[in-house]
Amino acid sequence: MKLITRQSLLFFSAFIISGASTVFAADEATIQRGKQMYMSLTCFACHGQEGKGMVRKRDRKSKKTGNWKYRKGDPMPGFEAYPKLAGQNSKYLYTQMMDIFEGRRNNGMSAAMLGIKIMIDSTAKEGDLQAVADYLSQVRK
Numbered sequence: 001m002k003l004i005t006r007q008s009l010l011f012f013s014a015f016i017i018s019g020a021s022t023v024f025a026a027d028e029a030t031i032q033r034g035k036q037m038y039m040s041l042t043c044f045a046c047h048g049q050e051g052k053g054m055v056r057k058r059d060r061k062s063k064k065t066g067n068w069k070y071r072k073g074d075p076m077p078g079f080e081a082y083p084k085l086a087g088q089n090s091k092y093l094y095t096q097m098m099d100i101f102e103g104r105r106n107n108g109m110s111a112a113m114l115g116i117k118i119m120i121d122s123t124a125k126e127g128d129l130q131a132v133a134d135y136l137s138q139v140r141k
Helices: 006-017 028-040 090-101 110-123 128-138
Strands: 068-070
Touching: 028 128, 090 110, 090 128
Parallel strands: none
Antiparallel strands: none
16 A cells, blocks of 8 residues: 555645745735834844844945954844844744743843833734734745
C-alpha cells in the first residue's frame, strides 16, 4: 500500500516551490491597514520605517583620520538588538507579538514592546496585530 502517490507528491512539490505563502497572502486592504497601524503604534521608532531596522542612511568618513566612521546599512547605536521584521513569516510575527503581550516571552528587548501595549489596548481592533504582521511579511528585506 502506497501512503503517498506520485501525483500528490508532485502537487505538494509544486505547492512548496511556487511559494506557499503567496497562496495565503493577505488582501491589499489588510496590508494597508497593517501599514497604518505599524506607523500609528510607533513600531517604526525601534524597528525602522518599513521594519528593516534602524540603520544608517549613508556612509560617513572622519574628516580628521579619513577612516570610515560607519557605512550605509550599519545599525544605529542603541538599536542593534531590535530585530529587523521585514520579510518575516506573518504567522511567526503575529505569534511573537502575542507571546510578548501575553507574557509568554520576556527575553531580549521584548520589554520595550510592553510600552505600546497601552496604545494597543486602547486603539487596536480585532485583527489589527495580524494586519501588522501581514504588512511586514510583504515588505522586501
